[in-house]
Amino acid sequence: MSANKLGDTGDSPLIPSIAGHSLFHQAMRRLVRNRLAVFGMFVVGVIAVAAIIGPALIYSATGYTYDYIPADSDLVKSFPPSWTHPMGTDNEGRDMLARVLLGGRISLMVGIISTIVSLVIGIAYGATAGYLGGKLDELMMRIVDILFAIPYMMVVIVLLALFGRQTALGQLFLLFAALGAVSWLTMARIVRGQVISLKNQEFILAARATGVAQWKIILRHLVPNTLGPVIVYATLEVPAVMLLEAFLSFLGLGVQAPLASWGSLASEGIQNIAVFPWQLIFPGITMALTLFSLNFVGDGLRDALDPQTRRS
Amino acid sequence: MNLLSVRNLRTHFDTDDGIVKAVDDISFDLAAGQSLGIVGESGSGKSVTNLSLMRLIPTPPGRIVSGEAIFGGKDLLKLSDEEIRHVRGKRIGMVFQDPMSSLNPFMRISRQLMEVTELHMGHSSSQAREHALEMLQLVGIPDARSRIDSYPHEFSGGMRQRVMIAMALSCRPELLIADEPTTALDVTIQAQILELIKKIKSETQTSVILITHDLGVVAGMTDTIIVMYAGKIFERASTLALFERPGNPYTKGLLMSVPNPLSERGELYQIPGLPPDPAHLPPGCPFAPRCERAEEICRREFPPVVQLAPNHESLCHFAKEVYDESAHLRS
Numbered sequence: 001m002s003a004n005k006l007g008d009t010g011d012s013p014l015i016p017s018i019a020g021h022s023l024f025h026q027a028m029r030r031l032v033r034n035r036l037a038v039f040g041m042f043v044v045g046v047i048a049v050a051a052i053i054g055p056a057l058i059y060s061a062t063g064y065t066y067d068y069i070p071a072d073s074d075l076v077k078s079f080p081p082s083w084t085h086p087m088g089t090d091n092e093g094r095d096m097l098a099r100v101l102l103g104g105r106i107s108l109m110v111g112i113i114s115t116i117v118s119l120v121i122g123i124a125y126g127a128t129a130g131y132l133g134g135k136l137d138e139l140m141m142r143i144v145d146i147l148f149a150i151p152y153m154m155v156v157i158v159l160l161a162l163f164g165r166q167t168a169l170g171q172l173f174l175l176f177a178a179l180g181a182v183s184w185l186t187m188a189r190i191v192r193g194q195v196i197s198l199k200n201q202e203f204i205l206a207a208r209a210t211g212v213a214q215w216k217i218i219l220r221h222l223v224p225n226t227l228g229p230v231i232v233y234a235t236l237e238v239p240a241v242m243l244l245e246a247f248l249s250f251l252g253l254g255v256q257a258p259l260a261s262w263g264s265l266a267s268e269g270i271q272n273i274a275v276f277p278w279q280l281i282f283p284g285i286t287m288a289l290t291l292f293s294l295n296f297v298g299d300g301l302r303d304a305l306d307p308q309t310r311r312s
Numbered sequence: 313m314n315l316l317s318v319r320n321l322r323t324h325f326d327t328d329d330g331i332v333k334a335v336d337d338i339s340f341d342l343a344a345g346q347s348l349g350i351v352g353e354s355g356s357g358k359s360v361t362n363l364s365l366m367r368l369i370p371t372p373p374g375r376i377v378s379g380e381a382i383f384g385g386k387d388l389l390k391l392s393d394e395e396i397r398h399v400r401g402k403r404i405g406m407v408f409q410d411p412m413s414s415l416n417p418f419m420r421i422s423r424q425l426m427e428v429t430e431l432h433m434g435h436s437s438s439q440a441r442e443h444a445l446e447m448l449q450l451v452g453i454p455d456a457r458s459r460i461d462s463y464p465h466e467f468s469g470g471m472r473q474r475v476m477i478a479m480a481l482s483c484r485p486e487l488l489i490a491d492e493p494t495t496a497l498d499v500t501i502q503a504q505i506l507e508l509i510k511k512i513k514s515e516t517q518t519s520v521i522l523i524t525h526d527l528g529v530v531a532g533m534t535d536t537i538i539v540m541y542a543g544k545i546f547e548r549a550s551t552l553a554l555f556e557r558p559g560n561p562y563t564k565g566l567l568m569s570v571p572n573p574l575s576e577r578g579e580l581y582q583i584p585g586l587p588p589d590p591a592h593l594p595p596g597c598p599f600a601p602r603c604e605r606a607e608e609i610c611r612r613e614f615p616p617v618v619q620l621a622p623n624h625e626s627l628c629h630f631a632k633e634v635y636d637e638s639a640h641l642r643s
Contacts, residue, residue, distance in 0.1 A: 021463065021466070022418065022420075022463050023417060023418065023463065023465060024418070134372065201413050202408050202409070202410055202413045202414040203413060203414050203415055203416045203417075205368060205408065205414075206406070206408055206414040206415070206476070206479075207416070207427075208368055208400070209366055209368060209400055209401065209406040209408075210400060210401030210405075210406075210427070210428045210431070210479065210480075211397040211398060211399070211400035211401035211402060211428075211431060211432060212397075212401075212427065212431065213397065220416075220419070220427075221416050221419075224416075224418040224419075225416070225417065225418055227418075
């Protein structure tokens, strides 16, 4: 191409508009080619939909709800799985299927909301520390180090023991807050590391050289570029938090009856494992399936967003 | 009328190794519509000079110690953060070395171009988009209309550098600073980009500061050249005079290092030694350890600025002698 032709850019009407595929778009295409991840997304999707609309469906079909205790005292006992109760009933005669689905609703909610809490705190904290740097960064990260050193399980237990046991809903919100509060630390570290490696890139300097304000640089230029690792971590964080919630509920600190989570169901089930195994088996299987699937999705996302680290 | 007038600029970096005087007491002027080349090896302070003008020096460790930079009647170094933001991108545009990394990989080209004009010219998003399209056409992106919504990774290096130039010129700045705009590009693309900068300069009357380590790039591009070494201006002259009759041994070395296909010598000349450690400069002339004609005085005393001709200065104890020798060599 000769130099004097530089200005000659008549748009050809023959060439259709190229919309442009973002790197994220390409990553999503890699993700859907990963069978295990697609399977995982499918399972999680089915369980989530079932947890959301399932209890209402059961109620309209059979009249059972998660806290319906039969009036007839003969029925207040644990029945094995049958056509009316596909997962059997618990000690109070409540339908296990309705309870497992409700448990799924609460477990997923705890996982997702706590992860969002940790995302918001972690990204804001990490991006600020990483971008501003210097002494402030030093101070902020030492605070994270100190918080890391405190056994977080104990913090959660103390928090729940001190403020919990008021209302069922209050307990639930406390659980979101407590779990979110302990899981933002790693998020903050990840985001900070990303931001530090990004802020010295030329496109950040270029953005500053065009006069973009600091907070816009953080929001528009830095944070979107950290999203890859953040999404992966968040997807893996959901099952981790769910497991933590199950553990707390198992200890009796989490969700209280008549509300249920997979952890509290397992806790009730384990007491009767020899006599009424269905009380443990069904919530256990559902939970294991969900956690597996979420981990598959997380692994798939990591491979898709960062193809260079793919193990194969 | 000078558009930019830099006086006694000093920018230092505090490192574990001591204070690095990256830019040490430099002064220069740039008239409106003129272009200035800043030439020197890596670490000579070329980029730091311009980042100082834009107030983009990372602080800490860097700090502008003293000096002034009068741009359009105001001292850039004394503006508030808010005021300097309105200079950046609006009145001074900047193009960086590596087009591969100077665009945000997550933003569409259109969005990145629109950001500048929405910010500085108060454009609505449709105005900004139209303007972005015009700019892409100006810098010679073929089929700009269909490519405007692409992502940076869908563009080649040369195209990205054109986008960078479009972005830098979006608000019709009075000054364009191009920091090694062609270093990361193929030779053929280099020529196109330089041609583009030249064309824009003549069409829009934008003043240009072109930073490079390659004397071949500035030849034919600039009106004046500054040669920098170890944070100092070693020689300042009109482009023609500098190539015709250099008055500094360092400039001579640089000129000899430009490959000349007509010369019979098989080997390329190189200036002996390495650039000095900027934290531990020798007491005399910083170039003395590498200079072929250095004498006792060079190692002992810092050289004076010698006026060789109007608009031709050289920092050397033997500037006159070198200047005369160059004249003989030519004739």
